Amino acid sequence: MAKCIICGSSELSEKIFFDSYPLCIGVQPPELFGKVESFPLTLGSCDQCVHLQQMNPVADEHNDVLYGSENSGLLSSVSIPSKTNVGLVEAQNSFNFFKDCNLPKGKVLDIGCCDGYFLSLLKAQGYDVQGVEPNAIGDVAQKKYGIPITKDYFSAKYFEENSFDIIILRNILEHMSDANGFLEEVYKILKLGGHIFIEVPNSALSLREGHVGCFFHQHLSYFSLGTILHFLSRHSLEHVHSLEDYFMYLCVKKNVDAKPVISSNNDQLDMTHQNIDKYFEGYNRKKKDLNALLEKEDNVAFFGAGGHTTGLTYMIDEEFRKKIKFVYDNNPLKHGNFLSEIPIEVRDPKYIKSDNPDVLIISTYLHQAELLDQAQKMGVPDLKIVTVHSQVRIVNQLEGVK
Ligand SMILES: [Zn+2]
Structure with a gap:
């Protein structure tokens, strides 16, 4: 069970x-x-x-x-900023929040550091950085950025207890089948008063907005601010600072006297037993709107070929998926590739004018404003342009969340 x-x-x-x-x-x-x-x-x-x-x-x-490293073809869909530019904006957003936290310069460990791009930004700020990465992509961190890497899955046994000032967990907690066991190990090697810097998809917000890019097999946990703070407080980690967007960025502190968190007390933003079904109403509403749109149109195009586009595809009834005739992306590394269930090559957006779709659905949220601008400037007179994500950004200081 x-x-x-x-x-x-x-x-x-x-x-x-x-x-x-x-x-x-x-x-x-x-x-x-x-x-x-x-x-x-x-x-x-x-x-x-x-x-x-x-x-x-x-x-x-x-x-x-x-x-597995042998499937390098699939890695084009994974965030490797230094190789594919995927994840570059995400890393920059995360870094901006990191700077806002004003953490003292000290010893930093990034668990699941990928190509080390994020750590390279911290290194340039004067932090003493190292990473853990089981995938061969960790070699890039060593060779390109000169960052020491432990090439294995994370375990506290590789490190001294109470030895790190900052531990980075970017897009990793949602993957953990034993999240408690993992955090216990992380806690051991963090100094008392040290900080953990966390990035996870903001699943509560995504659901409410009907944005489903975060739904997939590799994501086992789907956090809201309240549920992640509850989880962290079970491990004596205290909320210092957080930012909510379609990702959540949190800075928490190791404090043996940290108070347990039940929820963020914000019924608007947090999943509770009372309101959880409202989040799914957001999802169901978007699903209905999308299908109603596809029902009316015949030549539909997606602008943006990422994980969120797969999510949108799976919200569309199978009979309407056939109406998706074009997929465009600005990243040339994605051209000639395919998205699940859409047997059409991803193309350069320069073809939008000659392909002449009836509707262009901007299927990314990070670049929504710039893609909208780009599509509008193409001057295709009858093209209907649809955006699916609203812009949301909420900052929580320590006193805002109890
Ligand atoms: Zn539970």
Whole structure:
């Protein structure tokens, strides 16, 4: 029976079910198109602590297809700022928040540091940085940025206890099947009064806005600010500063006297037992709107070929998916690749004018404003341009969240 990742309760209520969802989201090279396996994806919330999570995650060996170094083709859909430019804006946003936290210069460990790009930004600021990365991409961090890397999955045994001032966990907590065990290990090597800098998808906000780029097999946990603070406070980590966008950035401090957090006390922004269904109403509303749009139109195009586009595709009824005739992206590395369920090559947006779709759906949220501007300047008179994401940004200081 499925057990809550955070509190261990076996009372989970199903909220969303996809009978078939691809193992890999975002673009795939032509040789893999139609070959990436699909599995059911079920999200449920815990009746005890509200935490939203996958109820029946796929076995680890299936995910090795994605993480294994031999499948470098699939890595084009993974964030490797130094190689593909994917994740560059995300890293910059994260770095901006990091600077706002004003953390004293000290010893930093980034767990799951990928190519070391984010650490290289901290190194340039004078922090003493090192990383942990099991994938061969960690070599880039060593060679390109001169950053020491432990090439394995993280374990406290590789490090001295109470030795780091700052530990970075970017886009990793949502992947953990034993999130409590992982955080206990991290806690051991963090100094008392040291900070953990966290980035996770803001699943509560995404759901409310009907943005589903964060739904996929590799994400086991779907946090709101309240549920992540509850989780962190179980490990004596105290909220210092956070920023909510479609990602959540949190700075928390190791404090043995930290008070337990039940929720952020903000009914508007946080999942509670009372309001959780409202979040799914947001998702269902967007799904209905999208299908109503596709029902009316015949030649539909997506602008933006990323994970969020896969999410949108799976919100569209199968009979309407055939109407997606074009997919455009500004990143030339994505051209000639494919998205799941859409048997059309990703193309350069310069073709929008000659392809002449009826509707152009801007399917990214990070670059929504610039893509909208780009599409409008193309001067295609009858082109209907649709955006699907609203702009949201909320800053929480220490006293704002109890
Ligand atoms: Zn729970």
